[in-house]
Amino acid sequence: MKVTKSIFGKAVNDTVSSYTLSNSRMSVKIIEYGARVAELLYDDVSVVCGFDTIEGYLKDNDYHGSIVGRYANRIYKGKFSIDGREYNVSNNEAGRYHLHGGYCGFSGKLWKLENLGCDDDRAYVTLKYVSPDNEEGFPGTLAVYVTYTLTLADELKIDYVAVSDKDTIINLTNHSYFNLSGVGNTILDHMLTMYCDQYIPVDQKLIPFGYFANVTGTPFDFRTAKAIGRDIDADDIQIKTAGGYDHCFTRDRGENKDSPLLIATISSPVTDITMDILTTEGGIQMYTGNFMTADNPFFSNCPQRKNQAVALECNRIPDSPNHAAFPSCVYRAGEKYTQTTIYRFKR
Numbered sequence: 001m002k003v004t005k006s007i008f009g010k011a012v013n014d015t016v017s018s019y020t021l022s023n024s025r026m027s028v029k030i031i032e033y034g035a036r037v038a039e040l041l042y043d044d045v046s047v048v049c050g051f052d053t054i055e056g057y058l059k060d061n062d063y064h065g066s067i068v069g070r071y072a073n074r075i076y077k078g079k080f081s082i083d084g085r086e087y088n089v090s091n092n093e094a095g096r097y098h099l100h101g102g103y104c105g106f107s108g109k110l111w112k113l114e115n116l117g118c119d120d121d122r123a124y125v126t127l128k129y130v131s132p133d134n135e136e137g138f139p140g141t142l143a144v145y146v147t148y149t150l151t152l153a154d155e156l157k158i159d160y161v162a163v164s165d166k167d168t169i170i171n172l173t174n175h176s177y178f179n180l181s182g183v184g185n186t187i188l189d190h191m192l193t194m195y196c197d198q199y200i201p202v203d204q205k206l207i208p209f210g211y212f213a214n215v216t217g218t219p220f221d222f223r224t225a226k227a228i229g230r231d232i233d234a235d236d237i238q239i240k241t242a243g244g245y246d247h248c249f250t251r252d253r254g255e256n257k258d259s260p261l262l263i264a265t266i267s268s269p270v271t272d273i274t275m276d277i278l279t280t281e282g283g284i285q286m287y288t289g290n291f292m293t294a295d296n297p298f299f300s301n302c303p304q305r306k307n308q309a310v311a312l313e314c315n316r317i318p319d320s321p322n323h324a325a326f327p328s329c330v331y332r333a334g335e336k337y338t339q340t341t342i343y344r345f346k347r
């Protein structure tokens, strides 16, 4: 196993380094800007959308490959309360809702190298970001550590640890967009299984109503493998609202697990590459690139197109601070937040 360091470019007035973790079949390039997965090659197939240069990432508004936080996904009107005290965080979506950490969340920060190494079984890099008290309105200084590990078993493992010095809310995820046929192809033919009995219906602004819905008999039933495109145009109010899938799927009503468990499996009929997703999180946001139309080409000038990739973001349920039915994402001062998510490749 190997890890190499290079210079990727410049951002936030500083040099952005990249760290490439590799084994004989797989290589993963991580950059410090947004702690992003900037490239993932499996058997030489490029399976995560990204850009050739730092300029592509600086222009990007869709969180490509990045770590998202302090709160991934949406918060209604950017408001929530902890012990009766109200907080207001940035309303960066249409000036009315909070999305993915605010105007400049963790995806727009320059993370610092904390550690890197490799041995016979793994190669890893740990990046750190310290989010100041009141950044984007969130209470408490939050230290966040993200470790990307590539294993000999072709797994990309992401371990998150975060601790705040004041009570706060935490919801972190990785926002890689996958295409197992290779960047530039469609994902509508990908076969997907989700081990999730329920999903979270949303309103016109993609904010949860606050209840769980059973997937049985709906386009959201992926409990046995189904092509992503099969029901993506179904005459279903939830599908119409999002213009495809942009929903959180849950198992065990969103409860976290102590160790990572299989939550989804996706495979390409073109390359036969399969990816298992295992996570300690109780939810997974599936976003089928419904708004993927940006004028910011991916690698080798490949234009962005709708449904060209799927993000499968392991996280807490969106807007959970405002819904009693959803597991809490409040972390007390000094309390440790952890998450482990594994993307395991095979063919």
Ligand code: GLA
Pocket (backbone or CB within 6 Å): 061, 062, 063, 073, 099, 206, 246, 285, 287, 291, 311
């Ligand atoms: C998430 C959201 C989507 C969209 C993308 C980023 O997955 O749920 O609605 O905002 O991020 O473009």
